[in-house]
Amino acid sequence: MKVCVSIHTDSGDFSHTFGIVGRQFPDSERLATAIAKRVQSALGTADLRVFSKLGTTDYSTYIFATHAKVPAALIELCSHELPRDLDALWANGQQVAQALVDGVIEYAGRCNDVDWRAEAEAYRVKYEQATAEVATAKTRIQWLESYLKNIGALAGQALQKG
Numbered sequence: 001m002k003v004c005v006s007i008h009t010d011s012g013d014f015s016h017t018f019g020i021v022g023r024q025f026p027d028s029e030r031l032a033t034a035i036a037k038r039v040q041s042a043l044g045t046a047d048l049r050v051f052s053k054l055g056t057t058d059y060s061t062y063i064f065a066t067h068a069k070v071p072a073a074l075i076e077l078c079s080h081e082l083p084r085d086l087d088a089l090w091a092n093g094q095q096v097a098q099a100l101v102d103g104v105i106e107y108a109g110r111c112n113d114v115d116w117r118a119e120a121e122a123y124r125v126k127y128e129q130a131t132a133e134v135a136t137a138k139t140r141i142q143w144l145e146s147y148l149k150n151i152g153a154l155a156g157q158a159l160q161k162g
Contacts (some may be wrong), residue, residue: 010081016045021065035099042098065089
């Protein structure tokens with residue numbers, strides 16, 4: 001399963017977290033909602049909204065939506081014009097990062113058409129295999145270096161005896 005999540009801060013004179021979606025993928029709204037509600041909780045922003053159009057602005061024409069090949073959401077974390085929102089963002093950066101991850105996991109857990117747990121397990125197995133291969137390659141390199149040093153030492157001794 002793949003999703004596209006764009007994040008940044010928003011201007012505005014009120015404290016808010018927005019989940020903005022295009023209309024190309026119906027699941028985008030569920031993705032944005034799962035993430036935005038967790039981000040709002042982490043930051044304590046005053047307002048939470050999920051939408052594709054706000055006033056006269058149609059966000060489904062924005063690049064995050066028009067170029068998406070998978071469900072996509074633009075998450076406006078908070079207002080960068082409000083010191084309170086920015087202070088919360090700086091103070092809670094780790095919690096915001098975790099909220100983003102947890103929102104994607106919540107979204108994935110509700111996808112009936114994709115076995116995301118099996119996919120995650122497959123990636124974990126690939127990672128462990130790659131880690132083992134790197135360790136094996138490092139061991140081989142260390143053995144080869146040792147062998148070459150020993151050959152060099154033996155060659156040096158032979159030249160000295162000459």
